[in-house]
Amino acid sequence: MTINITVYDFWNLRKAANPELLIDPIHPEDYLCRYPQELGKGYYRWIPMREGIIIEIFDTYLPQPIKWITHAHHQKSLEFGFILAGSGQDCDGQPKKSGEDYIFGGVYPQSNNNIDGAGNLRWVSLIIKPETLRTLIESYGEQVPSDLEKAIAGVPEYFNLRPSLITPAKQVALQQILHCPYQGLTRKMYLESKVLELVSLKLADQVAAPTEKLLRLQEIDRIYHAREILLRNIGNPPSLIDLAQQVGINEYTLKRGFRQIFGTTVFGYLHDYRMEQARQLLLSGQMKIEQIAQIVGYANRSHFATAFKKKYGVNPKAYQMQKNI
Structure with missing residues (x-):
């Protein structure tokens, strides 16, 4: 009611x-x-x-x-x-x-x-x-x-x-x-x-109004669906071709759609999402850094630390200790 x-x-x-x-x-x-x-x-x-x-x-x-x-x-x-x-x-x-x-x-x-x-x-x-x-x-x-x-x-x-x-x-x-x-x-x-x-x-x-042709409503729905698939598989994301096929659009429309809707590339969006998830997990203080790296899709801790420092200006361990203090 x-x-x-x-x-x-x-x-x-x-x-x-x-x-x-x-x-x-x-x-x-x-x-x-x-x-x-x-x-x-x-x-x-x-x-x-x-x-x-x-x-x-x-x-x-x-x-x-x-x-x-x-x-x-x-x-x-x-x-x-x-x-x-x-x-x-x-x-x-x-x-x-x-x-x-x-x-x-x-x-x-x-x-x-x-x-x-x-x-x-x-x-x-x-x-x-x-x-x-x-x-x-x-x-x-x-x-x-x-x-x-x-x-x-x-x-x-x-x-x-x-x-x-x-x-x-x-x-x-x-x-x-x-x-x-x-x-x-x-x-x-x-x-x-x-x-x-x-x-x-x-x-x-x-x-930053797009100079490209605007997406159709059906294409917008499929871009959102692509994002959902991407975020459900952050540890092992599909390739651009596979992702486009899964949602029923071509690779060009997938790339164009992410730029128009999210303001970044497909894997740029995934990278930002991984870093934000990692930041939240570090703040919780309930997991080791190696575990967090694996959850967000990094098999190598040093690669994760490099990406995190590039994003936030400090390495994961220092960030976690700073927030705990």
């Missing part, structure tokens, strides 16, 4: 669930907000950065899908959103999927198509004022990407730029935000550096 609720009713429920402002005792610069128990359980967290930038972390569990009934309204800030868990549909009918990111803002249309699916819903959003984003971009001597120009200029049109995949590089930065080990000034500077990193990675998606 789906719950139908207006945004105004939700605000009233949220206000009732939070009669006073909650401040995190560990990080007093953070603001917390409980999710209304009538709809689910969880919280919002707001972390103010410099003027015009806020990090919003949303983590909740919804026992039932929620359909939002919204009226037209103008969101003057831009939102760079990264969906880490959950799925649904945006107010313009576009699907929202775990593992994707997006940029949206402007005047939201009246709609009842905005749906959050049941289950865990987790995202990180960077709320940025248009003038702040323009200043950041121009301070580096760059021009504003053409598809963001109207939004940054304050033209009140709804926009929801085509989503892109949360690449391993973005995933690392997001996890560093969620698990920041610092406090006070160091924490704010560290978090702001991660905001700039994520914004730059997302803007790179927008300015």
